[in-house]
Amino acid sequence: MSAEVASTTGFVQRWQEQLASRYNQFGPDAVGDRRRRNGANPRLLTPELLDKLRARLAQPPPDGGTWSTPKIALRMAQELGLAWSD
Numbered sequence: 001m002s003a004e005v006a007s008t009t010g011f012v013q014r015w016q017e018q019l020a021s022r023y024n025q026f027g028p029d030a031v032g033d034r035r036r037r038n039g040a041n042p043r044l045l046t047p048e049l050l051d052k053l054r055a056r057l058a059q060p061p062p063d064g065g066t067w068s069t070p071k072i073a074l075r076m077a078q079e080l081g082l083a084w085s086d
Helices: 002-009 013-026 047-057 069-080
Strands: none
Touching: 002 013, 047 069
Protein backbone atom coordinates (compact mmCIF):
# COMPACT_ATOMS: atom_id res chain seq x y z
CA MET A 1 0.00 0.00 0.00
CA SER A 2 2.80 2.46 0.82
CA ALA A 3 4.21 2.03 -2.70
CA GLU A 4 0.85 3.08 -4.14
CA VAL A 5 0.70 6.08 -1.81
CA ALA A 6 4.28 6.99 -2.76
CA SER A 7 3.50 6.84 -6.47
CA THR A 8 0.45 9.06 -5.96
CA THR A 9 1.86 11.59 -3.49
CA GLY A 10 5.62 11.40 -3.94
CA PHE A 11 6.02 10.74 -0.20
CA VAL A 12 8.48 7.99 0.70
CA GLN A 13 7.46 5.33 3.20
CA ARG A 14 9.28 6.93 6.15
CA TRP A 15 7.51 10.27 5.59
CA GLN A 16 4.16 8.46 5.25
CA GLU A 17 4.81 6.81 8.62
CA GLN A 18 5.66 10.16 10.21
CA LEU A 19 2.52 11.78 8.83
CA ALA A 20 0.34 8.86 9.96
CA SER A 21 1.88 8.97 13.43
CA ARG A 22 1.36 12.73 13.69
CA TYR A 23 -2.24 12.35 12.45
CA ASN A 24 -3.00 9.55 14.92
CA GLN A 25 -1.51 11.49 17.81
CA PHE A 26 -2.78 15.01 17.10
CA GLY A 27 -5.51 14.79 14.44
CA PRO A 28 -5.89 16.24 10.93
CA ASP A 29 -4.52 19.71 11.74
CA ALA A 30 -1.16 18.15 12.62
CA VAL A 31 -0.44 17.01 9.05
CA GLY A 32 -0.72 20.42 7.42
CA ASP A 33 2.20 22.38 6.08
CA ARG A 34 3.77 23.77 9.23
CA ARG A 35 5.80 26.25 7.23
CA ARG A 36 2.65 28.37 6.98
CA ARG A 37 2.99 29.21 10.65
CA ASN A 38 6.68 30.09 10.63
CA GLY A 39 6.11 33.85 10.76
CA ALA A 40 6.87 34.57 7.09
CA ASN A 41 4.28 35.95 4.72
CA PRO A 42 3.37 33.68 1.79
CA ARG A 43 5.02 34.79 -1.43
CA LEU A 44 3.53 32.48 -4.03
CA LEU A 45 0.80 30.44 -2.40
CA THR A 46 -1.26 33.25 -0.98
CA PRO A 47 -4.50 32.49 0.87
CA GLU A 48 -6.43 33.83 -2.13
CA LEU A 49 -4.62 31.54 -4.55
CA LEU A 50 -5.13 28.55 -2.27
CA ASP A 51 -8.86 29.35 -2.04
CA LYS A 52 -9.04 29.41 -5.85
CA LEU A 53 -7.20 26.10 -5.98
CA ARG A 54 -9.57 24.48 -3.47
CA ALA A 55 -12.55 25.63 -5.52
CA ARG A 56 -11.00 24.30 -8.74
CA LEU A 57 -10.10 20.95 -7.18
CA ALA A 58 -13.73 20.47 -6.17
CA GLN A 59 -14.41 19.92 -9.89
CA PRO A 60 -12.89 17.28 -12.19
CA PRO A 61 -9.74 18.22 -14.14
CA PRO A 62 -10.11 19.28 -17.79
CA ASP A 63 -9.22 15.80 -19.06
CA GLY A 64 -12.03 14.23 -17.01
CA GLY A 65 -9.65 11.97 -15.08
CA THR A 66 -8.57 12.47 -11.51
CA TRP A 67 -6.38 15.19 -10.07
CA SER A 68 -2.72 14.26 -9.78
CA THR A 69 0.31 16.17 -8.54
CA PRO A 70 1.45 17.06 -12.09
CA LYS A 71 -2.04 18.28 -13.01
CA ILE A 72 -2.21 20.42 -9.89
CA ALA A 73 1.30 21.76 -10.53
CA LEU A 74 0.30 22.70 -14.08
CA ARG A 75 -2.82 24.45 -12.78
CA MET A 76 -0.78 26.37 -10.20
CA ALA A 77 1.85 27.33 -12.80
CA GLN A 78 -0.90 28.67 -15.06
CA GLU A 79 -2.41 30.69 -12.20
CA LEU A 80 0.99 32.14 -11.34
CA GLY A 81 1.88 32.86 -14.97
CA LEU A 82 4.87 30.53 -14.86
CA ALA A 83 6.24 28.42 -17.68
CA TRP A 84 5.63 24.69 -17.32
CA SER A 85 6.80 21.73 -19.33
CA ASP A 86 5.97 18.05 -18.83
